[in-house]
Amino acid sequence: MCPERAGTRNRIARGQPEGALRERSPLVSCRGLIKTYVQGAIEVPALRGVDLDLARGDFATLAGPSGSGKTTLLNMIGGLDRPSAGDVVLDGRNLATLGKAELAELRLHRIGFVFQSYNLIPVLSALENVEFILRLQGIAPRERRQRALEALADVGLEGLEGRRPAHLSGGQQQRVAVARALVGRPAIVLADEPTANLDTRNAEELIELMAALNARLGTTFLMGTHDARVIARAQRHIELTDGRISSDETRPAG
Ligand SMILES: Nc1ncnc2c1ncn2[C@@H]1O[C@H](COP(=O)(O)OP(=O)(O)OP(=O)(O)O)[C@@H](O)[C@H]1O
Numbered sequence: 406m407c408p409e410r411a412g413t414r415n416r417i418a419r420g421q422p423e424g425a426l427r428e429r430s431p432l433v434s435c436r437g438l439i440k441t442y443v444q445g446a447i448e449v450p451a452l453r454g455v456d457l458d459l460a461r462g463d464f465a466t467l468a469g470p471s472g473s474g475k476t477t478l479l480n481m482i483g484g485l486d487r488p489s490a491g492d493v494v495l496d497g498r499n500l501a502t503l504g505k506a507e508l509a510e511l512r513l514h515r516i517g518f519v520f521q522s523y524n525l526i527p528v529l530s531a532l533e534n535v536e537f538i539l540r541l542q543g544i545a546p547r548e549r550r551q552r553a554l555e556a557l558a559d560v561g562l563e564g565l566e567g568r569r570p571a572h573l574s575g576g577q578q579q580r581v582a583v584a585r586a587l588v589g590r591p592a593i594v595l596a597d598e599p600t601a602n603l604d605t606r607n608a609e610e611l612i613e614l615m616a617a618l619n620a621r622l623g624t625t626f627l628m629g630t631h632d633a634r635v636i637a638r639a640q641r642h643i644e645l646t647d648g649r650i651s652s653d654e655t656r657p658a659g
C-alpha cells in the first residue's frame with residue numbers, strides 16, 4: 406500500500422477522518438444542477454444540468470453569452486438561491502441539507518462575495534465596511550480592527566480607511582469589496598462581473614490584485630465575467646452556453 410493511503414487510513418483509525426478527507430475532495434462539487442425560474446405560467450430554464458468541480462486554489466473564470474446562466478450558477482454555489490434539482494457540495498457540505506440559518510452561517514464563514522456594483526454600505530467607512538463581516542462573525546473588536554486594517558493594506562488602500570464609499574473611486578470601492586470578501590478568510594470568493602464598472606486601468610489592477618491574493622492566500626476564486634483581460638489572467642476558464650458547460654480548460658502553470 407502506498408504510504409499516503411496508509412496515512413489516510415491511520416488518520417481515520419484515530420478518528421480524525423473528516424478534515425483529512427475534506428482536504429483531498431474538491432472544494433465545490435455541482436452535480437446535475439438544474440435551475441428553472443418560474444414567472445407565472447412561464448418557465449425560464451437557466452441551468453440545464455451542470456456538473457462542475459472546483460479544486461482548492463482554483464482561479465477560474467466563468468464566461469458565456471448574456472443569459473447563459475453565469476449569475477445563476479454563482480448564486481447556486483454561493484447558497485444565495487436554491488437549485489430546482491441537483492446538488493451543490495461546498496467544503497464537504499451538501500447545501501440542500503442546510504436550513505436557512507445554517508446556509509447563512511456557511512456563507513458568512515466560507516464564502517466571500519464581490520458584485521459588479523461593489524455593494525458597500527454607504528454610511529460606513531471603508532474600514533467599517535470590511536470590519537462589518539468580522540463583527541457578524543463575532544470577532545472581538547481589537548482583532549477585528551487589526552484584521553480589517555491588514556485586509557485594506559493588502560488591497561493597497563492604506564491611508565484611505567476612514568473614507569466612505571462616495572469619497573472613493575470605483576476602482577477603490579471594488580478594492581474595499583475585495584478586502585471585505587477576503588477578511589473573513591473564506592474558502593472561496595465568488596465574483597460576478599467584478600470589473601464591469603471599471604475602466605481599463607482599474608480593471609487590470611483589480612484582476613492582478615485578485616490573482617496575487619489567490620497565489621498568496623490560496624483562496625479559490627470563481628469569477629463570472631465578459632472581460633477578456635480577466636479571462637486571459639485565469640488559470641482555468643469555463644464557458645456556459647444555454648445553461649450548460651460548453652467548455653472547461655485549465656492552462657498550464659507559468
Ligand atoms: N430571477 C429571475 N427570474 C426569472 N428569470 C431569471 C431570473 N434570473 C435570471 N433569469 C433568467 O435565467 C437565465 C440566466 O440568467 P443569468 O442572469 O444567470 O445569466 P448571465 O449569464 O448571468 O447573464 P448576463 O451576462 O447578462 O449577466 C436568463 O434567461 C434570465 O433571463
Ligand SMILES: [Mg+2]
Binds near residue numbers: 475476477597629
Ligand atoms: Mg450575470
